[in-house]
Amino acid sequence: MPSAQSCPIRQVLQTLDNDILQGKERALRLSFIALLAGGHVLLEDLPGLGKTTLALALASVLGLSFGRIQCTSDLLPSDITGLSIYERDSGRFRFVKGPIFNNILLADEINRAMPKTQSAMLEAMEERRVTVEGTTHVLPDPFLVIATQNPVEQIGTFPLPESQLDRFLLVTGVGYPPEELEKDIIRNGGIHDRIRTLTPLLGEGQLITARKAVQTVHLGNKLVDYIYALVAASREHPYLITGLSTRGALNLASAARAAAYLEGRDYVIPEDIQSLAVPVGAHRLILRPEHESLPKTEVLQSIVHSVPVPRV
Amino acid sequence: MVPIRTLLDLFGYVACLLGVLPLYIYLDYPLRVLFPVALLTGFIGDRRRRPLLGRRLGTLLSVLAFVFYGFRLNVADVAGPAANLLVALLVVRLLSEKQPRHYLQIFVLAIFALAGSSLLTLSPMFLPALVLLVTCITLGLVLLTFHGSDPHMRLPVGNLRSLLAVGAVLPVGSLLLMLVFFAILPRTQVPLWNFLNPSPTAVSGFSDKVHPGAFARNAASGALAFRVESEPLAQEDLYWRGIVLNVVEGGSWLRQAPPEGENVRLAGGRVVEQVVYPETREDAYLFGLDPTEQLRGVRAKRSSDLTYRRIRSREKTGSYRTVSRVGATLMAQRVNCTFYLQVPTSVSQRLRDTAARLAAVADTASGRVAATEEFFRRQKLVYATSDLPDPDRAIEAFLFEKKRGYCEFFAGSFALLLRLEGVPARLVGGYMGGSRNDLAGYYTVTEEMAHVWVEALVDGSWRRIDPSRLANNAASAEFAGRGRHLGWGRRLLDAADYYWTRAVISYDLNKQFELLHGSAFKLRNLAGEGGPHPLIGWLVLVVAGLAALFWVLRRVAIRPEERLLNRFLRLVNKRFGIVAVPHYIGLQTLAERTGDARCREFVSIFGRAVYRDRSLLPAERGRLRRLLKELRDG
Numbered sequence: 001m002p003s004a005q006s007c008p009i010r011q012v013l014q015t016l017d018n019d020i021l022q023g024k025e026r027a028l029r030l031s032f033i034a035l036l037a038g039g040h041v042l043l044e045d046l047p048g049l050g051k052t053t054l055a056l057a058l059a060s061v062l063g064l065s066f067g068r069i070q071c072t073s074d075l076l077p078s079d080i081t082g083l084s085i086y087e088r089d090s091g092r093f094r095f096v097k098g099p100i101f102n103n104i105l106l107a108d109e110i111n112r113a114m115p116k117t118q119s120a121m122l123e124a125m126e127e128r129r130v131t132v133e134g135t136t137h138v139l140p141d142p143f144l145v146i147a148t149q150n151p152v153e154q155i156g157t158f159p160l161p162e163s164q165l166d167r168f169l170l171v172t173g174v175g176y177p178p179e180e181l182e183k184d185i186i187r188n189g190g191i192h193d194r195i196r197t198l199t200p201l202l203g204e205g206q207l208i209t210a211r212k213a214v215q216t217v218h219l220g221n222k223l224v225d226y227i228y229a230l231v232a233a234s235r236e237h238p239y240l241i242t243g244l245s246t247r248g249a250l251n252l253a254s255a256a257r258a259a260a261y262l263e264g265r266d267y268v269i270p271e272d273i274q275s276l277a278v279p280v281g282a283h284r285l286i287l288r289p290e291h292e293s294l295p296k297t298e299v300l301q302s303i304v305h306s307v308p309v310p311r312v
Numbered sequence: 313m314v315p316i317r318t319l320l321d322l323f324g325y326v327a328c329l330l331g332v333l334p335l336y337i338y339l340d341y342p343l344r345v346l347f348p349v350a351l352l353t354g355f356i357g358d359r360r361r362r363p364l365l366g367r368r369l370g371t372l373l374s375v376l377a378f379v380f381y382g383f384r385l386n387v388a389d390v391a392g393p394a395a396n397l398l399v400a401l402l403v404v405r406l407l408s409e410k411q412p413r414h415y416l417q418i419f420v421l422a423i424f425a426l427a428g429s430s431l432l433t434l435s436p437m438f439l440p441a442l443v444l445l446v447t448c449i450t451l452g453l454v455l456l457t458f459h460g461s462d463p464h465m466r467l468p469v470g471n472l473r474s475l476l477a478v479g480a481v482l483p484v485g486s487l488l489l490m491l492v493f494f495a496i497l498p499r500t501q502v503p504l505w506n507f508l509n510p511s512p513t514a515v516s517g518f519s520d521k522v523h524p525g526a527f528a529r530n531a532a533s534g535a536l537a538f539r540v541e542s543e544p545l546a547q548e549d550l551y552w553r554g555i556v557l558n559v560v561e562g563g564s565w566l567r568q569a570p571p572e573g574e575n576v577r578l579a580g581g582r583v584v585e586q587v588v589y590p591e592t593r594e595d596a597y598l599f600g601l602d603p604t605e606q607l608r609g610v611r612a613k614r615s616s617d618l619t620y621r622r623i624r625s626r627e628k629t630g631s632y633r634t635v636s637r638v639g640a641t642l643m644a645q646r647v648n649c650t651f652y653l654q655v656p657t658s659v660s661q662r663l664r665d666t667a668a669r670l671a672a673v674a675d676t677a678s679g680r681v682a683a684t685e686e687f688f689r690r691q692k693l694v695y696a697t698s699d700l701p702d703p704d705r706a707i708e709a710f711l712f713e714k715k716r717g718y719c720e721f722f723a724g725s726f727a728l729l730l731r732l733e734g735v736p737a738r739l740v741g742g743y744m745g746g747s748r749n750d751l752a753g754y755y756t757v758t759e760e761m762a763h764v765w766v767e768a769l770v771d772g773s774w775r776r777i778d779p780s781r782l783a784n785n786a787a788s789a790e791f792a793g794r795g796r797h798l799g800w801g802r803r804l805l806d807a808a809d810y811y812w813t814r815a816v817i818s819y820d821l822n823k824q825f826e827l828l829h830g831s832a833f834k835l836r837n838l839a840g841e842g843g844p845h846p847l848i849g850w851l852v853l854v855v856a857g858l859a860a861l862f863w864v865l866r867r868v869a870i871r872p873e874e875r876l877l878n879r880f881l882r883l884v885n886k887r888f889g890i891v892a893v894p895h896y897i898g899l900q901t902l903a904e905r906t907g908d909a910r911c912r913e914f915v916s917i918f919g920r921a922v923y924r925d926r927s928l929l930p931a932e933r934g935r936l937r938r939l940l941k942e943l944r945d946g
Contacts, residue, residue, distance in 0.1 A: 220923040267924045270898040308895035312874045312922055 009036070009210045010262060012061055012201045020057050020191060020198070023177030024050060029262065030172050030279055031058055031146065035207070036214045036258035039169020039251060040125050040145040042110070042283070047150060049174045055106040055146045056195050062207060063200025064142065067102030069121075071113035073156060077120035081130045082137075095132060100124055103140050107147040111157040121145075122164050142207055162242075162286055169251050170279040210261070217257040218267040222310035226270055227252055229307045230277060239291040239299055248284045255280050270309045277304050313466040316459045321358045323452035324410070324418045325351060328402055330445040331422030334429035334437045335395050343399050354406035363409040370408035374401055391431040398425045412460050419449045436812030447483040454479040470927070474871075481865055488857045522557055522565040522720050522739055522764055535591070537743060537761070538599060539810055541754045542586040545601070547745070549638050551765065551776065552757060553602035554742035556617040560656050560731075563706055565724060565739050571648035574616045576774065578605055581640025589631045589813050596622035599742055599757075600634030602776065603642055608633045617738070618642070642767075642774040652736030652769065655728065660708055667732030677735045677770045681777065684729050688782040691715060693722065695783035719780045723764040726779035736769035740776070751807040873921070873928055876936050880914055883943045910946075914939045 013032050017025055027043065031054065034041045043051050052068070059066035069080055082098030099105060100121070110118060124130050128139045147168070149160070165171070176182065227249050234243030244252070256272040263272070282296040291299075332339075332347055339347070357363045365373065377400035381393040402421045405414060426445055430438060454475065458465050467475065540552075557565040584601055598612055598620040605618075609632035612620040666687070673683040696716040701709030707728060710721040723739050730737035744763035746755035765778040780786065870878075877899075884890050888906045903915040917936055921928045928936065 218924050220925045222925070223923060267920065269900055269919050269923050271900045274896075274898060274901075305894070305896045309898045310923075311899055312871070312877050 007210070007264070008202055008206050010264065013262065015201060016057060016061055020061070020195070021050070021054060023181045024054055024174060027054060027172055027174045028058075030170055031055075031144070032262060033255050033258040033276070034169045035062075035142060035144050036211055036261060037169060037251070037254040038142075038211065039255070040147065040167070042165070042168040042171040043146060043148045043174055044151050044171055045148065045173045045175070046152065047109075049176065050190075051146070051148045051174055052106060052108070053190065053192060053195060054174065055104055057191075057198065058144075058146075059102075059104040060195055060198040061200060062103075062202050064103035064207075065140070066104050066106070067099030068106045068108065069099050070108045071110050071117070073112055073114055073158075075113045075117050077117050078132075080117065080121050081124065081132055084133055093133075095135065095137070097137070098130075100130060101137070101139060103142055103144065105143075105145045107145060109149055110147040111149040111153075111159055113158065115158050115161075118158065118160060118164060122167050126167050142211070162284070165283045166245060166247060168283065169255060170276070171283040172279045214254075214258045214261045216266070217260050219253055219257060220267065223256070223268050223270065223273065224253075226307070226310050227256075227273060230273070230281075230303060233303050233307050234281070234285065234300065237299065237303055239288055239294065241286045241288055244281050244284055248281055252276060252280045274304055274309075277301075313468055314472050316455055316465045316467060317463060319472075320415055320452060320455050320459055321355075321410070323448050323455065324415055325355065325406075327419055327422040327445055327448045327452065328406065330441045330448065331425035332399055332402065334433065334435060334441050335399065335425055338392065338395060338429070338432050339399055340396050343396055343403070346403050347399060350403040350406040357407070358410070363407065365404065365408040367409060370404050373404045377401060377404065391428065395425065395428045395432065398428060412456055415452065415456055415459075419452060423449065436809050439812070443483070443487060446486060447480065450482045451476055451479045484864055485861055488861055491857060492854055522724060522741065535759045537757045537759050538588050538590040539754050539756050539813070540586045540588050540601070540746065542584060542601070544748060544753075545584065545638065545755075549601070550744060550746045550755070551602040551740075551763070551778075552599045552743040552746075553604055553618060553740055554597045554599045555740070556615070556619050556767070557739040557741060557764075558617070558652065560654065560728065562656055562658060563703065565727075570616045571651045573646045574648060575645040576616055576618060577643040577645060578603060578637050578640040579643050579773075581637030584636050584638050586634050586636065587631055588634060589810070598622060598632065598634075601636035601638065602740070602742065603640055604634050604636050605640075606635040608635075644769055644772060644774055647736065647769060649736050649769070652738055653731050653734065655731050659728070659732065660705070662708060662712065663728070664732060666711075667729050670729065671733040677768065680733045680735050681730065681768055681770060681775070684726065684733065685777075685779075685782055687729075688722075688726065688779060689784075692784045693717070693782065694785055695719075695722070695780060719764045722779035722783065723766050726777065727766045727768075730766070730768050738767050738774075740765050740767050744778075747803075747806075749803050749807055749810070751803055752810055754810060756806055756810075871927075872933060873918070876928070876933070876940070877918065879940055880911075880918075880936075880943075883940060884911065887943060908943075910939050910943055914943075 009032070013029065017028055021028055031041055035058075043054075045051065055068075056066060058064075069075070078098065080098050080100050082096050082101065084093040084095050086092075087094050107113075107121060110121075113121070124139065125143075125145050128141070128143055130137045130139065149157075177185065230252075231244045231246075231249045234240060237243060252273060253268075255276045256268045259272040259276055260266070260268045278297050278300050282300045285296045285300060287294060287296065287299070328351060336344065336347075353364055377397055381397040381400065384393040384396075398421055402418065402425065405418050405421065408414070410418075422445060426438070426441055429435075429441075458467070538552075555567060556570075557567050558570065559566045559568045581603075583605075586601055588599060590599070598607060598610065600607060600620070603618050604620065607614070607620045611623045612632075613623055614620055670683045670687055671680055674680050691711060692715060693710070694716040695718060697718050699714070700717055701714045701721070706717075706721065707725045710717045711725055727737040727739055741762075741764050743757045743761045744765070745761045746757045748755055763780070765776060765780070767774040768777055769775075881893060884893075884902065884906060888908070890902065890905065893902055899915040899919060900912075903911040914936055917932050917939075918928075921932060
């Protein structure tokens with residue numbers, strides 16, 4: 001396993017964290033984990049906290065193509081996937097690719113789109129291909145969807161059902177930047193313009209190599225047991241109707257592998273799992289009606305604290 | 313990967329060996345040959361997976377063995393045929409096919425065989441054999457449970473090692489318990505079978521009847537007669553007095569009760585105390601260094617001629633104490649001279665003439681003794697144990713014709729001549745010589761050292777005369793070599809046997825308590841006041857044993873990783889004050905909290921092994937230990 005200096009992915013993460021996207025360390029790291037583990041991210045936060053900036057910076061630095069969809073209630077599935085148009089000159093239909101045919105797709109305010117559109121997009125995320133009028137189009141690889149939703153707005157939204165939420169590898173917030181940093185931003189303006197001129201630090205091939213390396217990270221039997229114990233505890237928790245699904249456990253394992261890789265280890269330790277349990281697991285839980293007011297993250301954190309860590 | 317089956321076979325063979333070995337010399341000759349052959353053949357058969365005997369043939373042979381030895385069973389000898397039967401069944405078992413239940417049979421037979429050996433002998437071999445057999449069978453049984461669930465099971469070496477380690481806890485525990493029970497359970501000082509049924513076999517070597525030439529060849533064995541714990545003594549003082557023979561009848565010397573009123577008083581001499589550990593024997597005479605003044609530790613009757621006889625011949629003792637006065641003069645009081653001058657009427661004229669000639673040389677007893685000694689020297693007699701004179705006229709043939717014989721010829725003829733000359737004389741039977749074992753400070757006396765010498769009444773005291781020393785070849789003769797030093801290995805073995813006898817066979821709880829009391833008393837004197845009660849010693853021993861057991865259990869049950877981690881957690885607690893680490897805190901988090909680079913390194917090395925499902929490498933273990941040491945010291 002290469003050290004932090006020699007592994008390009010970790011270098012990029014450090015550069016981004018230190019120079020460009022200060023104060024978004026956690027969201028950035030999780031995005032990288034999602035990218036390496038082959039999953040998608042849902043950012044739950046208020047507008048104007050730099051979600052787009054994050055996605056854009058990620059795309060430019062990694063040398064990946066970037067697409068963006070602003071979800072509204074009249075957004076149609078074809079606005080995402082693309083559509084066939086008739087070319088009068090040739091007398092044929094030509095398929096015009098939608099924004100989903102990009103490596104990194106930012107789906108802003110996904111909860112504003114109609115369920116039909118949501119499910120079309122989420123299906124594409126899962127299948128990594130789009131079928132339009134009988135023709136199947138494979139989506140580019142790597143493919144990362146960063147969806148956002150505003151947790152406060154309620155009117156005119158279509159909250160994602162739990163089954164759809166399950167398709168996101170992890171859900172997290174961005175949070176306000178630290179005070180000093182925010183003052184800096186106020187003083188000097190954002191980095192929006194600078195991002196467009198960022199040079200790619202990584203080739204596409206390197207990212208794919210890294211993803212292959214992540215898959216070889218060792219997940220010991222003790223940690224498999226640990227993940228299972230967490231999942232089992234969530235299923236038996238008195239506040240919950242349903243705990244973590246098998247997909248949730250699988251996602252937790254692959255996210256933990258990616259986290260270990262980012263730490264420069266070729267084996268997973270319990271801390272990798274603990275740090276990812278809430279982002280990977282919380283959105284998959286369904287609370288009992290009488291406990292609905294409780295934050296899911298807190299419930300899951302309490303579950304993590306109830307399961308002993310494997311030490312020997 | 314090690315196949316369970318192979319190991320089980322191995323344990324089976326070892327169990328057989330351990331069970332049969334202590335019994336081996338008591339087996340019938342055919343079985344002595346058959347057993348090693350069966351062991352070897354069984355081994356080869358197991359390797360080829362083709363047993364020699366089919367199931368039916370095996371059963372048939374077992375039944376035959378039952379019938380054969382069943383018929384040989386009688387009240388006089390139960391143990392012998394039973395032991396032979398056990399070994400015969402083992403032989404059949406070794407040669408036939410082995411299912412799990414057959415392994416069980418092998419283990420049971422081996423235990424019975426070993427237990428049977430204690431009926432016949434109390435050799436120190438029993439203890440190591442028992443310890444090893446218990447260990448072997450326990451481990452065998454553990455493996456058998458695996459074998460029972462899958463006969464083709466194979467185990468990795470690591471798993472096997474931990475399995476055997478855990479299995480070893482059981483025998484270790486039971487052996488510790490044995491130590492405790494040893495102190496309180498009843499025991500026997502003689503082989504149980506001998507105790508029930510006195511062995512009819514005659515003891516060659518020492519006997520309470522001297523008949524020169526009765527055996528065509530003196531077939532004394534090298535068997536142990538007794539061991540004596542004493543200070544080092546000069547070789548020429550090593551005469552072990554047992555019996556006094558005072559009557560001649562025909563060609564034999566016999567013992568009669570000494571005449572009433574006779575007494576003996578010891579004058580001068582150096583006091584030597586001894587502790588004698590006799591081997592089991594049927595006659596009741598007790599031995600001590602000549603002349604024996606006192607004998608304690610066993611109820612014995614003292615005769616006026618300084619012989620000691622057990623009052624109850626059935627009473628068995630492991631040891632007794634004697635006090636002797638080496639070089640003392642045996643002042644005789646009120647000796648009935650006519651009693652010690654009796655001679656049989658059958659004495660030949662030639663012998664009478666010789667005696668008359670010798671008697672004419674001097675008037676005093678000492679002069680006549682000297683003359684007789686001179687006569688013996690002149691005759692150029694040879695000490696020998698083969699080509700001996702004819703028993704019918706042994707003395708004459710010895711003195712005048714063949715001129716060869718062993719101690720009984722020398723002493724018998726010498727005493728007879730003295731009596732004919734008018735000097736009261738008697739024979740003393742016992743042993744001469746002894747091999748000093750400096751490893752433990754004792755003498756070993758064997759049956760081949762059995763000896764007879766003469767006591768003559770000279771100037772009012774009984775003087776010891778050893779006519780065998782007058783032999784032409786006395787310096788080089790067999791008996792002169794008595795007491796030669798044994799080889800180092802023999803001495804070591806003998807010392808082990810001696811300690812076994814001392815500590816186990818002749819173990820006496822009361823004596824141990826006495827000993828403890830004695831030492832406690834000494835301690836009290838030393839410390840001024842408040843000495844420990846003897847029971848405390850035992851308690852300490854038991855507690856120490858249990859603690860040792862607990863320690864072993866922990867060592868065995870805890871893997872090295874766990875041990876290292878526990879030490880690490882204790883150190884973190886001590887150094888960084890992180891008292892209770894919640895169970896959900898991972899090691900890395902803990903190391904980060906301490907902020908110590910050594911803790912981080914420890915956790916990193918530790919995690920690399922543990923979370924990768926492998927054991928720590930020796931180098932890693934070493935590094936971790938160093939880190940822990942640094943953490944502790946730094």
